[in-house]
Amino acid sequence: MEKNRPLPAQKPLNQETIAAIATPPGKSALGIVRLSGPSALETAAKFLQIDPQNLKPRTAILTRAFLRGEFIDEVIALHFPKTASPTGEDLIEITSHGSPFILSSLLKAALESGAALAAPGEFTRRAFLNGKMDLSQAEAVCDLIRAENQASHRAALLQLSGGISKALNQIKAPLLEMLAHIEACLDHPEEELPPPPENEFIFSLHQTHEAISNFAATYERGKKILSGPRICIAGLPNSGKSSLLNALLGRERAIVSEIPGTTRDTIEESLPLGEMTPLLIDTAGIREQASDAVEREGIRRTQEALNNSDLALVVIDRSREISLEEEKALLSIANAAKKGNKPAIFALNKSDLPRRIGKDWEGISVSALLGEGIEELKKILSTRLIQETLGHEVLITNFRHHQALTEAAKEILLAENSIRDNVKKWEERAAFHLRQCLRFLGEVTGDNASEEVLNSIFSKFCVGK
Ligand SMILES: Nc1nc2c(ncn2[C@@H]2O[C@H](COP(=O)(O)OP(=O)(O)OP(=O)(O)O)[C@@H](O)[C@H]2O)c(=O)[nH]1
Ligand SMILES: [Mg+2]
Numbered sequence: 001m002e003k004n005r006p007l008p009a010q011k012p013l014n015q016e017t018i019a020a021i022a023t024p025p026g027k028s029a030l031g032i033v034r035l036s037g038p039s040a041l042e043t044a045a046k047f048l049q050i051d052p053q054n055l056k057p058r059t060a061i062l063t064r065a066f067l068r069g070e071f072i073d074e075v076i077a078l079h080f081p082k083t084a085s086p087t088g089e090d091l092i093e094i095t096s097h098g099s100p101f102i103l104s105s106l107l108k109a110a111l112e113s114g115a116a117l118a119a120p121g122e123f124t125r126r127a128f129l130n131g132k133m134d135l136s137q138a139e140a141v142c143d144l145i146r147a148e149n150q151a152s153h154r155a156a157l158l159q160l161s162g163g164i165s166k167a168l169n170q171i172k173a174p175l176l177e178m179l180a181h182i183e184a185c186l187d188h189p190e191e192e193l194p195p196p197p198e199n200e201f202i203f204s205l206h207q208t209h210e211a212i213s214n215f216a217a218t219y220e221r222g223k224k225i226l227s228g229p230r231i232c233i234a235g236l237p238n239s240g241k242s243s244l245l246n247a248l249l250g251r252e253r254a255i256v257s258e259i260p261g262t263t264r265d266t267i268e269e270s271l272p273l274g275e276m277t278p279l280l281i282d283t284a285g286i287r288e289q290a291s292d293a294v295e296r297e298g299i300r301r302t303q304e305a306l307n308n309s310d311l312a313l314v315v316i317d318r319s320r321e322i323s324l325e326e327e328k329a330l331l332s333i334a335n336a337a338k339k340g341n342k343p344a345i346f347a348l349n350k351s352d353l354p355r356r357i358g359k360d361w362e363g364i365s366v367s368a369l370l371g372e373g374i375e376e377l378k379k380i381l382s383t384r385l386i387q388e389t390l391g392h393e394v395l396i397t398n399f400r401h402h403q404a405l406t407e408a409a410k411e412i413l414l415a416e417n418s419i420r421d422n423v424k425k426w427e428e429r430a431a432f433h434l435r436q437c438l439r440f441l442g443e444v445t446g447d448n449a450s451e452e453v454l455n456s457i458f459s460k461f462c463v464g465k
Helices: 040-043 100-112 122-129 135-146 152-160 163-187 196-226 241-249 295-305 323-340 374-389 399-420 425-447 451-458
Strands: 018-021 029-035 063-067 070-080 091-098 230-235 265-268 278-283 311-317 344-349
Touching: 018 100, 018 122, 018 344, 029 040, 029 100, 029 122, 029 196, 040 091, 040 278, 063 278, 070 100, 091 100, 100 344, 122 135, 122 451, 135 152, 135 425, 152 196, 163 196, 196 374, 196 399, 196 451, 230 241, 230 323, 241 265, 241 278, 241 311, 241 344, 241 374, 278 295, 278 323, 295 323, 311 323, 311 374, 323 344, 399 425
Parallel strands: 230 278, 230 311, 311 344
Antiparallel strands: 018 029, 029 091, 063 070, 070 091, 265 278
């Protein structure tokens, strides 16, 4: 029933007080129920032994909670007055023992005392509607909760601190100036204001286009941080690719055998590696003379995996000589990586056997069999992935933001074209495209966001956040 309670897009004058359990289901040491809204204090006072008049803000107090007169638990109540609360409304957090029964009883008591059940993300939605954060920051809250490693945690923190709107404000400043200039000329033709400086505008638009496109392009790196970059293990048959996958994972995941052409299907496994959790992909060894159609298909999949990866880990058996044909195959892997602008790292495997490979072959010596050099290889992989993806600037990690920025960049080109083409009334056209561009940039931070957009964003949140 409460699920269908209509959610406001704009801040209503008389808002309900909402309640939800903020901690995950299941037994735990502690659990939290939150209430937010104009009558959070009064509602809580109906089932806690607290005096709303004498409750010190942001000070924990020990009290007792009741449901229909039955004692539930001793709890800690914490009151955040609306002037200093995360939602911009009066907020009460009640910490109890983390028993699902206690928590659902507390929630029941809150609902029976007049609160409404909060929808997913409604606390954050209220923070946004009350101007506590912009939409990109609200979305970063969700990313922060989901962050599974240091890199995605860092990306979310940069966004949560307002990094996106800071970057956008810098982009918007010259656009607003240009628009004001053009609009002044359009609105007051009688005043004979100096005409807009076309060349200056073109230059400025060009720079803005570059700034928006560069910002949008950080999505490529941002995406990798969230989904985990892909490391493709490739090389000649029997070089020890599957053995290396197993050694990196620390378990026997893939079949290893002395028969060349053992692996056919690609095998994918996540490997926690310091700041990131890349996906390791073991592939079929590449050779000209595949033994059958299945191996040929395997090799085709290797090429595909290489194309879709962010780093190629080329495994070479250093205990034997490499024929010219084989050298060609190995170089083709390295060249494909180079062409795709991704790093290729060479692992010279079987370091436990005497070296027979030519001196020109360089790389990290490892023995997948004995586990030698594996920690060193992990460090190198981790460093390269961080170099490739992480920076200290704010990155776009959200598809919605990427789309809006891409559209905004298109509008800048259209504005620039209308000046360049010297069309009649170019001022009107340019002003139209500048306004469109600002509208798309505003979508990122949620200026004038529609109810539909807000619903789709906040429905992905958990209840109680
Ligand atoms: N001595 C030694 N043997 C190894 C090492 N790594 C792998 N091998 C052996 O090399 C053979 C091939 O190993 P795999 O891991 O199956 O090689 P692969 O590259 O996955 O082979 P394909 O899937 O056929 O392309 C097996 O007999 C392994 O035991 C190593 O570091 N030292
Ligand atoms: Mg294999």
